[in-house]
Amino acid sequence: xxxxxxxxxxxxxxxxxxxxxxxxxxxxxxxxxxxxxxxxxxxxxxxxxxxxxxxxxxxxxxxxxxxxxxxxxxxxxxxxxxxxxxxxxxxxxxxxxxxxxxxxxxxxxxxxxxxxxxxxxxxxxxxxxxxxxxxxxxxxxxxxxxxxxxxxxxxxxxxxxxxxxxxxxxxxxxxxxxxxxxxxxxxxxxxxxxxxxxxxxxxxxxxxxxxxxxxxxxxxxxxxxxxxxxxxxxxxxxxxxxxxxxxxxxxxxxxxxxxxxxxxxxxxxxxxxxxxxxxxxxxxxxxxxxxxxxxxxxxxxxxxxxxxxxxxxxxxxxxxxxxxxxxxxxxxxxxxxxxxxxxxxxxxxxxxxxxxxxxxxxxxxxxxxxxxxxxxxxx
Numbered sequence: 001x002x003x004x005x006x007x008x009x010x011x012x013x014x015x016x017x018x019x020x021x022x023x024x025x026x027x028x029x030x031x032x033x034x035x036x037x038x039x040x041x042x043x044x045x046x047x048x049x050x051x052x053x054x055x056x057x058x059x060x061x062x063x064x065x066x067x068x069x070x071x072x073x074x075x076x077x078x079x080x081x082x083x084x085x086x087x088x089x090x091x092x093x094x095x096x097x098x099x100x101x102x103x104x105x106x107x108x109x110x111x112x113x114x115x116x117x118x119x120x121x122x123x124x125x126x127x128x129x130x131x132x133x134x135x136x137x138x139x140x141x142x143x144x145x146x147x148x149x150x151x152x153x154x155x156x157x158x159x160x161x162x163x164x165x166x167x168x169x170x171x172x173x174x175x176x177x178x179x180x181x182x183x184x185x186x187x188x189x190x191x192x193x194x195x196x197x198x199x200x201x202x203x204x205x206x207x208x209x210x211x212x213x214x215x216x217x218x219x220x221x222x223x224x225x226x227x228x229x230x231x232x233x234x235x236x237x238x239x240x241x242x243x244x245x246x247x248x249x250x251x252x253x254x255x256x257x258x259x260x261x262x263x264x265x266x267x268x269x270x271x272x273x274x275x276x277x278x279x280x281x282x283x284x285x286x287x288x289x290x291x292x293x294x295x296x297x298x299x300x301x302x303x304x305x306x307x308x309x310x311x312x313x314x315x316x317x318x319x320x321x322x323x324x325x326x327x328x329x330x331x332x333x334x335x336x337x338x339x340x341x342x343x344x345x346x347x348x349x350x351x352x353x354x355x356x357x358x359x360x361x362x363x364x365x366x367x368x369x370x371x372x373x374x375x376x377x378x379x
Contacts, residue, residue: 002027003337004059006050006077007068008036010167011091011117014322015330019337020044029055052076061085064340066333067092074098074114082108089336091117091329093218094351102349115351116336117329119152119294122366123240124352125359126150126296126312127227129375132356139300139308145236146229149297151202151214153243154325157291157317162282163248167290167325170282171275177259181216183239192216195242196256199249204295205311205376212293213248216241226351236301243293289318290325292370299378309378316370324370331369335362 029050030036300308316324
């Protein structure tokens with residue numbers, strides 16, 4: 001049983017190295033063999049140039065493919081896994097084309113596991129824990145009003161004037177700023193065309209409380225069902241969003257203004273120019289620590305009074321071994337690989353697990369990968 005780990009970029013390395021060190025049979029596939037050798041060549045010589053046809057010829061029943069490649073590779077690799085009776089793991093969001101493979105995956109008896117990185121991934125685990133905790137509490141009442149907030153951000157540990165730094169090409173961040181979002185605010189769906197139209201402040205309950213700028217990201221509403229909210233529950237607020245350092249809105253004001261004017265091929269070309277300039281001006285220096293803050297906050301009100309309120313709060317930063325982002329993304333991927341190999345995840349398309357035992361086990365390990373991880377009880 002071989003794990004075919006595809007993609008050895010920066011965000012993949014800590015989890016990949018852990019699996020190799022744990023004795024898992026791994027073949028590393030990367031577009032550039034030399035880069036993979038630099039990353040893990042001290043641990044393994046089973047490194048190959050990524051080629052879909054060659055991978056297809058070597059993939060056997062019971063194997064597992066990890067895709068840390070660009071998103072357009074995930075579905076083709078998952079389809080290949082189904083055809084070969086192999087399993088699949090990715091940290092990325094479940095695309096509609098991936099979700100459509102659920103029946104075929106179940107028929108083939110293979111697991112296609114997605115959303116097992118940082119965000120999405122660790123945030124799902126926190127949400128599942130908090131919802132289950134609330135259901136089991138004395139405060140539970142189907143008539144309560146619920147407020148759910150999940151905010152995550154990769155930020156510089158040492159703030160800079162731009163209030164942000166880049167670990168890889170800024171183009172993805174710039175394109176995300178052009179994406180609409182959907183959430184719930186005061187019991188009503190909130191549709192936002194651009195992030196800067198819905199920026200608010202969030203006080204993170206860290207050991208030293210700290211406020212951040214936050215905004216909704218993507219479409220939060222499908223996660224209401226994913227997090228096992230009852231359809232009849234009264235949802236005052238539900239948002240999954242992005243967290244940034246205070247001052248980010250002002251520092252990026254000119255960027256927002258220009259992005260609004262860009263369209264068509266010329267707009268894409270300008271985005272690329274902006275990306276290149278941001279990389280020059282605001283990339284992390286070698287050895288400079290990044291920081292990840294993730295808070296999942298669940299508050300319950302009854303008759304105008306808060307009756308249950310807990311927050312899962314995490315703060316992590318880079319060290320001499322890796323960035324915090326890479327450690328948390330790939331470390332969670334490695335947990336999913338281990339769970340699939342042990343038969344702990346059912347066949348079909350799934351995201352980060354909700355099973356209480358897996359959630360508890362994974363969070364215990366994630367606790368070791370962060371400098372601070374705590375459930376804060378506000379009541």
